[in-house]
Amino acid sequence: MSEVIEQGEAPAVADANVVRVKKRAPRALTAGAAVSALLVLAPLLFTLYRAGASGIDDAIELLYRPLVGELLVNTLLITVSATIASAIIGTAAAWFIERTHLPGRRCFAMLCAAPLAMPAFVSSYAWVSISLDLQDFAGALLVITLSYFPLVYLPVAAALRGMDPALEESARSLGCGRRAVFTRVVLPQLKPALYGGMLLVALGVMSEFGAFQMLRYRTFTTEIYAEYRTSFDNGGASLVACVLLLMCLVVLALEFRLRGRARYERVDRGARRAALRYALGAWKWPVVAGYVALAIVTLGVPIGMIGFWLTQEGAAAVTPAEVSPQLLFDATLSSVGFGLLAAIVTVLLAFPLALLLVRYPGRIATMMERSVFLAQGVPGLVIALAIVSLAVRALQPLYQGLTLLIVAYAILFLPLALVSVRAALMQAQPRLEDTARSLGLDATRTFFRVMLPLAGPGFGAAAALVFISVVTELNATLLLAPLDTHTLATQVWSDTSTLAFAAAAPYAALLTAISFCASGLLFVLLGRSALHDTTAS
Structure with a gap:
């Protein structure tokens, strides 16, 4: 196998006469x-080709309809609302599980991750079967948030487990209270995990189809499917799809801009220390009740309604x-x-x-x-x-x-x-x-x-x-x-x-x-x- 010298690399420190080489990948592997x-x-x-083939006049006529404006507002509204709600619920759930003496925290950790195994359209089926009045924005926000908040919970929980407790100890020794430690020390360290989770939620909400179709909430995805069903293989669906694609790219760019280039890795080489845990005091049982309520609405209601309709x-x-x-x-x-x-x-x-x-x-x-x-x-x-x-x-x-x-x-x-x-x-x-x-x-x-x-x-x-x-x-x-x-x-x-x-x-x-x-x-x-x-x- 041929080898080439990797350009731009300094010789290895161990031996100044040895130049690092880089193997060339086999052609079959590259292919x-x-x-x-x-x-x-x-x-x-x-998709871009089909959208471009429609012509400028047809594209303007299609995209400047009042319906497209309504779809844009609906999609943005549900995306922003569900992303913020998921960030709040996911971060709070991760904090109490990872940083407090919460009774049954291992069980609650599993229950907070379990909704990922429950498809959003199945949850929609369960909630809609309770009442058709949920077929609106409020119902869509409820179902989507309960389905997607684990995408924030999981990375934030992992970040909290890996965070260096010395940072919080230093802040406490300087007189900062719990709230100040969280907002000034912990939360900035959670930015990569939090923004990453919010990105996944936003992309997931914009891509969601089945749940919105069942909940009768019109977004770009439901309209794309309607365009496809009414006028097969025309450029209309591709043009609407390009608008949604552009929104996804904007979200990706916004997440990259917010996350920035800061680095958050640990610099110590010692053994990993256990994270700090705080006593809940009088808040212990209200917090436990909150986790129980969360488990009921995310898993209990869908599974319970499925069991009900089975009978x-x-x-x-x-x-x-x-x-x-x-x-x-x-x-x-x-x-x-x-x-x-x-x-x-x-x-x-x-x-x-x-x-x-x-x-x-x-x-x-x-x-x-x-x-x-x-x-x-x-x-x-x-x-x-x-x-x-x-x-x-x-x-x-x-x-x-x-x-x-x-x-x-x-x-x-x-x-x-x-x-x-x-x-x-x-x-x-x-x-x-x-x-x-x-x-x-x-x-x-x-x-x-x-x-x-x-x-x-x-x-x-x-x-x-x-x-x-x-x-x-x-x-x-x-x-x-x-x-x-x-x-x-x-x-x-x-x-x-x-x-x-x-x-x-x-x-x-x-x-x-x-x-x-x-x-x-x-x-x-x-x-x-x-x-x-x-x-x-």
């Missing part, structure tokens, strides 16, 4: 990584409907099958790019990585719509076929898999592979006997994460699923849209159970991955 990046870029570029006859709902056992079995089989197949394909696509980033880092690898992560900031409905239009125009044999649906899943969730696969490969130290090669093992046996045992839990975590996302995915499935193919998610959406709440209950129950089981497996695999990382270090 495989490029395929992953191009798959993500293709629908985004096609009702189909005629008990607003719209009578019966559940077909065969359809229930087919929908479950389709959801699990799609999830497993998409998980395998997505992890395989992520592997060459992750290996390139870990073993052969450089500008090309970084550029490909950033291209893939564009999918994380683009609404799934926009990507799905672009794939539909692209298939109709250039890939007609693949339209409404299983292959195209799996490719769409891979594009949507490739960033999630890439993070876990890259972290797993970093645990497999190159010197162990070199040792195996020196003992006579070829590349294939080295992979299965050395790399896979070390990185296997990380690969499994990536597959589990993709599986959960695919099982609960709605946008691409509605647009790209083969004819007469049903999944648990699409059946919940279909029955709830017609107010057949009792008919939707079995599908919602199975979907929730599968999601929670897969989430439990994910946590186990992540724990094993962390154990391997600790052992290797």
Whole structure:
């Protein structure tokens, strides 16, 4: 394998006569990584092409309608409101769990993370089935906030656990009270985690479709779907999608500007000390009551309403409907099958790019990585719509076929898999592979006997994460699923849209159970991955 001298690097300190060299990546590996990046870029570029093909006059006529202004206000209002509410709830929940002597804090920590396994459209189904009066802004804000606040809670809780307690001790020794310590010391240190979580919430809210459709709250995503349904494969949906895409890019830029370039890592090299914990005093039981109330509204109500409708006859709902056992079995089989197949394909696509980033880092690898992560900031409905239009125009044999649906899943969730696969490969130290090669093992046996045992839990975590996302995915499935193919998610959406709440209950129950089981497996695999990382270090 050829080697090139890495330009711009100083010689190694240990030996002034030794120049660090950088291995050139194999062409096959670079090509495989490029395929992953191009798959993500293709629908985004096609969306821009379709929007540009509409013409300036048609674009002005479409975008300057009063409806677009209403959609802009609605989308901005729900995004800002839900992001702020999630930031407040997530930060408060993390603070009391990580920094106080809260009774049952480990249990509450699990309950605060659990809503991530409950799809937002399933929560919408549960709340709407209680009262149709929730089909407005207040109902949308309630459901979306309860579904997305864990995206703030998890990173903020992790930041609080890793924060150096010496900073707070110094502030307390200088006379600062608890409130001053929190606002002047702790909160500034939480900025990266807090802004990162708020970014995820904002992008998730702007991308949300199923919940808003059930709650009858009109946003850009619901209008994009309506444009697609009323005028198939025209430029209108692409133009509206470009407006939503621009909003997502503005949010990304705003988060980068607010976060700034400050660095927050620990500089001490000593053993990690336990974080400070404060006594709650008279506030102990009111805080516990708050966590119980939060658990009830996030998990108790959805699970309770699903259980309630499971005990009702189909005629008990607003719209009578019966559940077909065969359809229930087919929908479950389709959801699990799609999830497993998409998980395998997505992890395989992520592997060459992750290996390139870990073993052969450089500008090309970084550029490909950033291209893939564009999918994380683009609404799934926009990507799905672009794939539909692209298939109709250039890939007609693949339209409404299983292959195209799996490719769409891979594009949507490739960033999630890439993070876990890259972290797993970093645990497999190159010197162990070199040792195996020196003992006579070829590349294939080295992979299965050395790399896979070390990185296997990380690969499994990536597959589990993709599986959960695919099982609960709605946008691409509605647009790209083969004819007469049903999944648990699409059946919940279909029955709830017609107010057949009792008919939707079995599908919602199975979907929730599968999601929670897969989430439990994910946590186990992540724990094993962390154990391997600790052992290797």
